[in-house]
Amino acid sequence: MLSNMTTTASNNRTILTTAIGAVLAVAAAFAAASFAGPATVVAVINASIRGTVPIALGAMSGIFSERSAIVNIGIEGMMLIAAYVGFMLNVFLSGPNIPAFLQYEPVRLMVALAGGVFVGGLMGLLHALLSVRFKVDQIISGTVINTLALGLTGYLYLAGATTSGRLPPLIANPFDESAGVAYWIGEIIFNKGIITYLTVILIIAITIALFRTAWGLRTRAIGEHPRAADTLGVNVYRLQYFNLFISGCMAGLGGVFLTLEAVGSFERGMTSGRGFIALAVMIFGKWHPLGAAAGALLFGFATALQGQLQFFGINIPHQFIGMLPYLLTVIVLAGFVGRARPPAHDGVPYEVE
Amino acid sequence: MSEASITATVSPRSPGLLRRLVGSAAVPLLAVFTAVVIGAIFIVLAGFDPREAYLGLIDGAFGDAGSMTRTLVKMTPLVFSGLAVAFAFKGGLFNIGAQGQLIIGSVTSAWVGFALQVDLGNPTLSAIVHITLSLLAGALGGALWGAIPGLLKAYTGAHEVITTIMFNFIASNLISWLLNAGSPGDGIPPGPLNDGNGVIARTPQIMETARLPVIFDPPGPQALHLGIFLAIIGALLILLLIARSTFGFELRMVGLNPSAARYSGISVKRITVMTMVIAGALAGLAGAMQTLGVNYRYEPNQSLGLGFDAITVALLGSNNPVGVLLAAFLFGAMDAGSTRMQFNSGVPSEIILVVQALILMFVAADQIVRAIYRIRGEGGIGQMLSTGWGQR
Amino acid sequence: MxxxxxxxxxxxxxxxxxxxxxxxxxxxxxxxxxxxxxxxxxxxxxxxxxxxxxxxxxxxxxxxxxxxxxxxxxxxxxxxxxxxxxxxxxxxxxxxxxxxxxxxxxxxxxxxxxxxxxxxxxxxxxxxxxxxxxxxxxxxxxxxxxxxxxxxxxxxxxxxxxxxxxxxxxxxxxxxxxxxxxxxxxxxxxxxxxxxxxxxxxxxxxxxxxxxxxxxxxxxxxxxxxxxxxxxxxxxxxxxxxGREVLLRVEKSPAHPEDIILEVDGLSAEDDRGHMVVRNVSLQVRAGEVLGVAGVQGNGQTELVEVLTGLRRASSGSFQIRGRLLTNASPRAITSAGSGHIPEDRQRYGMVKSYTVAENLVLNTYYTKPFASDPNWRMLPFFGAAYTAVALISFGVMALIWNTLWDNALWPLVLGLFGITDPAEAGREAMSTPNLIGLIVLIVLTLLLGSVAHQIAVRVMRWLRPHVEPRLRHMLGGSDGLVFNYDAVDRYAERLVKEYDIRTPSVQTPGGSLSGGNQQKMVVAREFGRSPKLLIAAQPTRGIDVGSIEFIHQRIVAQRDAGAAVLLVSAELDEITALSDRIAVIYKGEIVATVPADTVTREQLGLLMAGASAEDVLRAPAEAIA
The missing domain is CATH 3.40.50.300 (P-loop containing nucleotide triphosphate hydrolases)
Known part of the structure; x- marks a missing residue:
């Protein structure tokens, strides 16, 4: 089903790149495993996945938005606010005077997750309101959202707020260490939180929706030529509002992942540029969900390196490793922009005559 | 094209100067007013008295000579960084990288300030030379950090909004390495510019000769240094450059219509790079003001958030240098007064961040303010920044 | 029916x-x-x-x-x-x-x-x-x-x-x-x-x-x-x-072609997507003639003009203007070789909407004298010194008396805004007498110091000027002067507005607020106003009113008669036949035929534009084809 999901040659190339990348990664993993031992390799892979999820979700957010002709540099802010709201809801629901069924951990975490995602969606709607209704330049509007997120979370942040628990692994590794390779592969496939699995499902679902449904056709149409869609009776603004809400939800899920699944606590400015990296990933993936997912893996790996490099006995000041994702983003932008064709109407406000 | 959207992009010599001044000040003022009112609502929600809070803020910013001085000192780097953003805007570039350019500038100026010994016999002469060199170093550092995204934009089309942000992160990593105090136990040596205190990531103190002279020292912790006057002169020079020079004519044309600029024989690439170089130099000077005038060394977090406030300051000042001066004054006052506000009323000083974010929202989305107060005209910043990612 | x-x-x-x-x-x-x-x-x-x-x-x-x-x-x-x-x-x-x-x-x-x-x-x-x-x-x-x-x-x-x-x-x-x-x-x-x-x-x-x-x-x-x-x-x-009688034909006398002004030789170019859209184009335009390029939109005309005006790179071939090889030269080099260009997309290339009419009229000559002039260096120190002095003294000294001023005038005002009459209520009570005399003395002192500072600065500047100015000028882009001289620009603009009948309230009006026809006349005035030897006019009358069309047509013929070489590109066959002395037909990026305007019929042109071979079309008698 996925193989004929795409219509143009460039998209096929994206999938080819993904496949080659995957093969190379597996080969590299084997090579590294024989050198540094499987435990280290699995640790790096798991760290890469942890790094990949928020960036991939951010890139999905970007795809929803930019396929609808709205440039979204507010992903960073949407993630940050959602991360904050998810975390604070979790803290709040663990507090006193809360009904017991809400205190029950799975319910509490799910409510926190949903709340964070919803608030992310609201930020998406704000972006739509500013750029569609008020025709604010979309770059400015995104910057407003980023600044607002930084200011609000900074103001409302309660230092020392702690929470009990984060999203547990959904499926435990059924193998034990005696199972050898199966155990290590199990360590990679299982023992992940719900958002990680959700991300994989979402990437596939979005790909299908974008290229196989009427919604997808209309969304791609307004990204390329909103007036053409408008003259055929497609309600451009309504679709933009809807897609921006979903875009915000995606970014929100990425933010919630940080506080509820990966870290378990909130810090000021904890998204540290992931929203922008996600944009570079989206461009790298040529506005295609699968391409973006492949790009996100690359960046996830780069972020994973920071914590894991010393296991390989390589001693570079950690600050330089810390620069890696950002440098990579710049390189991707410099190398891919201009070669990849964005949705033709991306960033241009649409005005009904 | 309707008339209103034209007045939004100020052309230096259209008639009715006074009316235009009033017109262009109305939206920023109302934006600030609206943000302050919403800020009051936030304060009430948090269970405090907004009147007490705002009175504390005003008193802390203007209450006495010491407060006034604090306001002016806080304002100084904001003028330069605000100019860095506003100047780039005029050339059609959105410089979100003022933060990175600024911290690089503070460190380079600190480096020249502590590493270089200037002794020309006469202390005044030595100071003049050393201060000039340190300021230049700050400007150069910032200019370099601005030039890279400029070059990337001009020659590869990489959008400056993302690259400048990435360079902010790269700058903070770089500085963190340069200044890290090291950890002998783990075999990590201190960074090349660390002062060797073993704990704090900071540079050594700069020489006496590199310090900006104090012009006024009221009772209280803060003394007024020369920087504020450099800032005012800087703003006026930038105003002349934008509005009255051939370079400004080219710069504005590239910002308003790059295609027409190409048609007119202007090298858009050159202007783009030059714009980012000058913007970076201005941001670098902002950093140098902090280093040479206030801290006398580079310390972590000395310019936290300055580069981002710069965006709000630039937009609040309608990207006009004089407007930037006024907006920076307002922001300097807010920063200066927030401590007394917290002391007097108990409101966390971070509320100022919220108010500032709201100001940004209302000036950036001035269409909202226009809608609330029924001001005619279309508004907008008059330039398209978001024309996709692949513009060359 | x-x-x-x-x-x-x-x-x-x-x-x-x-x-x-x-x-x-x-x-x-x-x-x-x-x-x-x-x-x-x-x-x-x-x-x-x-x-x-x-x-x-x-x-x-x-x-x-x-x-x-x-x-x-x-x-x-x-x-x-x-x-x-x-x-x-x-x-x-x-x-x-x-x-x-x-x-x-x-x-x-x-x-x-x-x-x-x-x-x-x-x-x-x-x-x-x-x-x-x-x-x-x-x-x-x-x-x-x-x-x-x-x-x-x-x-x-x-x-x-x-x-x-x-x-x-x-x-x-x-x-x-x-x-x-x-x-x-x-x-x-x-x-x-x-x-x-x-x-x-x-x-x-x-x-x-x-x-x-x-x-x-x-x-x-x-x-x-x-x-x-x-x-x-x-x-x-x-x-x-x-609403009135219209001249369906443009009055013009026979052309008197002279020297070759534009010589294009084997020029090829690609469009933005990398497709070869201009193929091996060769043509010549002589002084005193109009060469019309006829063709259906999208057959490479746009790209051909862009190459000839320096806006697009040629992939092979060359062209010369008045004997100077200018292939892939910058737009400025081509302009200063005596070429004028009416761009196809006037709002995208031809003007800056929020620039005034005056600014738009010097859009590509602003860097030459008298529009770019030397700075009046005497003014610079004046502003600098005056502002510095005023700022320095007033800030410094105001701070000294700030307490007084604040407590007696401003703070009660602020409190009043919040509805408080008793200052003690706001946690402060300091009150003292205002020092009005001190304030006046300080302002006078400030002004005196400011004028002294100005005198000093003027002398310094006079000494610095020969060292500073050339370097600055070079750094900021090689204009003939650093300062954009609004007076000279306005005077020039007033003249052109009158000469070309541009209907505008004033030369300070933003160009974008003019009607389409007047915008186009503004572009035409700018390009014709500097008497080009070569005129490249792309779709010069697209989307404008008949009055402006007639005016621009007459001006193009006048330029021809004054000895300019005109390359006219238009999708309107009527315009091509009305103005051209010779017609070149472009199809899929190639010039398929170049014919004298008075020997070819509309039907023949139509067939050529559709890709019919020149031999077939031009050999057969016109009636047979129609």
Whole structure:
């Protein structure tokens, strides 16, 4: 089903790149495993996945938005606010005077997750309101959202707020260490939180929706030529509002992942540029969900390196490793922009005559 | 094209100067007013008295000579960084990288300030030379950090909004390495510019000769240094450059219509790079003001958030240098007064961040303010920044 | 024709629509009958498009009504108009280039099975429609790979797919060759015969006479007449459309070509997508002649002009202007070699909308004297010193007396704003007497110091100037002067505005607020005003009113007679034949023929533009082809 999901040659190339990348990664993993031992390799892979999820979700957010002709540099802010709201809801629901069924951990975490995602969606709607209704330049509007997120979370942040628990692994590794390779592969496939699995499902679902449904056709149409869609009776603004809400939800899920699944606590400015990296990933993936997912893996790996490099006995000041994702983003932008064709109407406000 | 959207992009010599001044000040003022009112609502929600809070803020910013001085000192780097953003805007570039350019500038100026010994016999002469060199170093550092995204934009089309942000992160990593105090136990040596205190990531103190002279020292912790006057002169020079020079004519044309600029024989690439170089130099000077005038060394977090406030300051000042001066004054006052506000009323000083974010929202989305107060005209910043990612 | 006896399917009554500053439709009424081809004729800006957009639901009329099959309708959006059987083919095709024909057609009315698109079924339906109406298209082709003629068919199928009974065609012939136009007319007649009613919007008189059953003429937002082709001639229609007698021909004497000014040799270039769109073009233009480049839009004219003006790189070949090799030189080098350029897209390339008329008139000469002048260095230190002195003294000293001023004047004021009368309530009570005299002394002192500072600074500047100025000038871009001299620019602009009859309140008015015709005259004035030796005019009269067209045509001929070489590129065959001394026909990026203007017929040009071989077309007698 996925193989004929795409219509143009460039998209096929994206999938080819993904496949080659995957093969190379597996080969590299084997090579590294024989050198540094499987435990280290699995640790790096798991760290890469942890790094990949928020960036991939951010890139999905970007795809929803930019396929609808709205440039979204507010992903960073949407993630940050959602991360904050998810975390604070979790803290709040663990507090006193809360009904017991809400205190029950799975319910509490799910409510926190949903709340964070919803608030992310609201930020998406704000972006739509500013750029569609008020025709604010979309770059400015995104910057407003980023600044607002930084200011609000900074103001409302309660230092020392702690929470009990984060999203547990959904499926435990059924193998034990005696199972050898199966155990290590199990360590990679299982023992992940719900958002990680959700991300994989979402990437596939979005790909299908974008290229196989009427919604997808209309969304791609307004990204390329909103007036053409408008003259055929497609309600451009309504679709933009809807897609921006979903875009915000995606970014929100990425933010919630940080506080509820990966870290378990909130810090000021904890998204540290992931929203922008996600944009570079989206461009790298040529506005295609699968391409973006492949790009996100690359960046996830780069972020994973920071914590894991010393296991390989390589001693570079950690600050330089810390620069890696950002440098990579710049390189991707410099190398891919201009070669990849964005949705033709991306960033241009649409005005009904 | 309707008339209103034209007045939004100020052309230096259209008639009715006074009316235009009033017109262009109305939206920023109302934006600030609206943000302050919403800020009051936030304060009430948090269970405090907004009147007490705002009175504390005003008193802390203007209450006495010491407060006034604090306001002016806080304002100084904001003028330069605000100019860095506003100047780039005029050339059609959105410089979100003022933060990175600024911290690089503070460190380079600190480096020249502590590493270089200037002794020309006469202390005044030595100071003049050393201060000039340190300021230049700050400007150069910032200019370099601005030039890279400029070059990337001009020659590869990489959008400056993302690259400048990435360079902010790269700058903070770089500085963190340069200044890290090291950890002998783990075999990590201190960074090349660390002062060797073993704990704090900071540079050594700069020489006496590199310090900006104090012009006024009221009772209280803060003394007024020369920087504020450099800032005012800087703003006026930038105003002349934008509005009255051939370079400004080219710069504005590239910002308003790059295609027409190409048609007119202007090298858009050159202007783009030059714009980012000058913007970076201005941001670098902002950093140098902090280093040479206030801290006398580079310390972590000395310019936290300055580069981002710069965006709000630039937009609040309608990207006009004089407007930037006024907006920076307002922001300097807010920063200066927030401590007394917290002391007097108990409101966390971070509320100022919220108010500032709201100001940004209302000036950036001035269409909202226009809608609330029924001001005619279309508004907008008059330039398209978001024309996709692949513009060359 | 029996059209008038058939049912009235659409009737608009007393439609009025006001835009800021323009009354676009003024009490407009008209009727459309079943199976009728109604031509709506008028100049640009006559209100045709506004009227159609009201019918189509894109605009809402201020007053008046639209009756469809005898019932009054109010369409809030195109969606409702479409559902009521109205289809519109817009002048600029509303097609998405990266999508297939079928995707474009079903967009908004998708064929689905469950939640998924059924593109196979969609393609089948498209194929069915195209066979039924003789409109051959491949449903799976990408739009961007199709020629414009086929794209137009896709547009028509889009309307038919939605069961359109009324079809609005907005300037459908602008992008077609004469032969493709004939093809379109055949389709239109065919559709009309099947009962589809067609409104055909145009400003081309010949086409109206050829295809319409009935003609409605609009001018200045009003309907000025209704007639039939049988009762009209081109001249009578033109007079009705413009409101006065119109010169259908431009008065010009025979050309006296002299030296070669522009010599193009084997030039090739690619478009933005990397396709070779200019192929091995060679041509010469001599002083004192107009060479017209005829061709259907999109055959490489745009790119050819861009290469010749330095806006696009040539991939091979060369060109010379007055003997200087300027291939891939910068636009500035080409301009200063004596070339003027009226760009095809005036708002994108030709002007900066928010710049004043004066600034726009020096858009590409601003860097030369007298517009770029040397700075008045005496002023710089004045401002610098004065501001510094005022700032330094007032800030410093104000701070000293700030306590006093604050406590006695400002703080009570602030408290008053918050409704507090007792200062103690706000936690402060310091009060002292204001020091007014001190303040006055300080202000006087400030002013004195400021003037001394100025004198010193002037002397320093005088000494610095020869060292600083050349370096600054070089750094900031090689203009002849650092300062943009608004006085000189304004004086020059005043002269051009008068000479070229640019209707503007003043030279300080933003260029973007002028009408299209006056914007174009502004561009023309700028380019002609510096007496170019070579003039490259691309679509010089596109989208402007007849008065401005006549004016610009006369000016082009005047430039020719003054000895300029003119390269005229236009999609309007009438314009090419009216102005050119020689005509070069471009097809798929190649010059297929260059012929003297007075020996070639429209039909021959049409065939050449459609890609017929020059030998066949020009050898045969004209009558045989027609």
């Amino acid at each position: 029996q059209a008038n006896t058939k049912n009235v399917v659409l009737e608009v009554q007393n439609i009025t629509k006001q835009f800021p500053g323009v009354l676009a439709n003024d009490n407009v009424s008209m009727k459309l009958h079943e199976g009728e081809i109604l031509a709506l004729l008028g100049e640009n800006g006559a209100g045709k498009s506004t009227l159609m957009n009201i019918i189509y639901g894109l605009y809402h009329a201020d007053s008046g009504s639209v009756m469809l099959n005898g019932r009054e309708v109010h369409f809030a959006s195109p969606r409702e108009a479409i559902h009521s059987g109205i289809g519109m083919v817009h002048q600029h095709f509303q097609l998405i280039p990266v999508m297939t024909v079928a995707e474009n057609i079903v967009l908004g009315e998708e064929v689905t099975n469950g939640i998924f698109l059924d593109m196979a079924e969609a393609a089948r339906r498209v194929r069915e429609l195209s066979e039924q109406h003789n409109l051959a298209v491949d449903p799976d082709a990408l739009i961007e790979d199709l020629p414009v003629g086929i794209q137009q068919r896709v547009e028509i199928i889009k309307a038919l797919y939605r069961d359109a009974q009324i079809l609005i065609l907005d300037e459908p012939t602008a992008v077609l060759t004469p032969q493709e136009v004939q093809e379109l007319f055949k389709i239109m007649r065919n559709l009309a015969a099947r009962g589809v009613s067609i409104i055909f919007i145009t400003h081309k008189l010949k086409e109206v006479l050829a295809v319409a059953h009935r003609i409605v003429v609009m001018r200045g937002g009003r309907v000025v007449g209704t007639t039939t082709p049988q009762e009209s001639t081109e001249a009578s229609l033109a007079a009705m459309m413009v």
